[in-house]
Amino acid sequence: MSDHEYIPKSKLGKWFNDRLPILTLANHLTEYPTPKNLNYWWTFGAILTFCLVTQIITGLILAMHYVAHADLAFSSVEHIMRNVNYGWLIRYVHANGASMFFLAVYIHIFRALYYGSYKSPREIIWILGMMIYILMMMAAFMGYVLPWGQMSFWGATVITNLFSAIPFFGESITTWLWGGYAVDNPTLTRFFSLHYLIPFLILGLVVLHIWALHVPGNNNPIGIDIKKPSNDTVSFHPYIVIKDIFALLIFLIVFAFFVFYSPNILGHADNYIEANPMVTPAHIVPEWYLLPFYAILRSVPDKLLGVIAMFAALFILVILPWLDTSKIRSAIFRPLYKQFYWFLVADVLILGYMGAMPAEGIYLLVARVATAYYFLHFLIILPVLGSKEKTLEVPLSITEPVLGGSASASMTRNRLDKI
């Protein structure tokens, strides 16, 4: 938080601010000292905020026309597409918006992994972020059920059946989730209710996420603690605001490409067939952003262990700040971690690809190796690297390697040039 006490200029402003210090908050947000070396990977926070607001607004509008009933849901979605003014646009923005949201969140998460943004003192920011990510997956899953197509129905069946793997209580839990003995109308109506709720929970967590961020301030590409405000910082407005807006515009080009030129490429044709509880589509695949976890689920031959492995792959991320024992944050100064980081990126991409392929033969074998490596990375490689890795020398400030000042700093500059 800024050290100086903010006093509004106008008398009215001062009167109001003494009663509700909202102008102090606005001042904090504009003056907020930000590391001046933030690169474009840091713009995804703003992009994600935009995605959340877009999903809430388009979702609110869709809910005005959608009917949450097993007999009417499918045709009400077609009604939105054909009859409602600009309904096609709003639905395509919402459906593709979910994919764009996940694209942005994966970049945001992998940025945090590369630059060690989850490390002390930012563990709570990271955990809040993971809670948001988990809620996003729940919202996306339930939203995908609402059009009541074949993929909606069978996706819902497979995912809710994950809970049937729980010993003793599994069956009662799935019956409770369904409100019946299979996915049916009661399931659809409760998913609609929860799908409407979750974005607001996410919004609340985003506020906490940003609040927690503003306590230590942003991490930065070289991952060092900086003095704030100082030569190493710029104010959030206008510097970061302009940078974020520019990045958002580029992001919107990608977004618009999907919405206007290939709005269904990320979906599945089967979801334009109305849900039929008697026939399972030949090849059920979740949406692309869930594929790596789906691959982990399928790569374990035992039902319960498969479900455990899938959830473990997610929750292992929550405890990441304590698995990575290295004190150095940024991968720039960790030559070995940097390589393992890219191995992990490749591993997750491979898992994603295997999740989309049938679970047999070579695909299954590769998925198993990739699953094993995923856990190896977090449980063995990261803790061991913390003590074994020879890290490079970290500069004392952002300015130092550029302007020089000491022998060690110029050495660091040379190393930085090579990187």
Place this chain on the structure above:
Amino acid sequence: MSDKKVKRRDFIFTTSYALGAVGVGAAVWPLIDQMNPDASVKALASTEVDVSSVEPGQSITVLWRGKPVFIKRRTQEEIAKAREVDIKNLKHPEKDEDRAKNPEWLVMLGVCTHLGCVPLGDKGEYGGWFCPCHGSHYDTSGRIRKGPAPTNMEIPKYEFVNTNTIKIG
């Protein structure tokens, strides 16, 4: 706690918390239980099916409680194949005699016990069913033989009302 004497006040606190917890539990239970199957769902508990037109080797699928039920009239070969298996080698050992009281008729939930997909008939390595979702193979008795499913496909409660009618549920 050990060095402090338990006072009357501690007793009052403990009982208040306990009673408060019971009260909260009682208030929350209706909010949770409303999600369980309601009366209209439970009312659809049984279905009667006319099977007179099903020839040996054929299978029909009917919907019961929102789930597909396979009614398969098995051929002599299929019955023989199901009965000659040594059940000691099965993942979920069940005799075919216990699964199909009337050997000609196999009535079972058409729901894969892995994650709930509907398996395809006359497919798979054991001539029974094959689940396309995650590759579980079932034999002609609906028993799991290969793949991730943990148990055999479930046999619902059913009875022959007369020779042509099966009542499920």
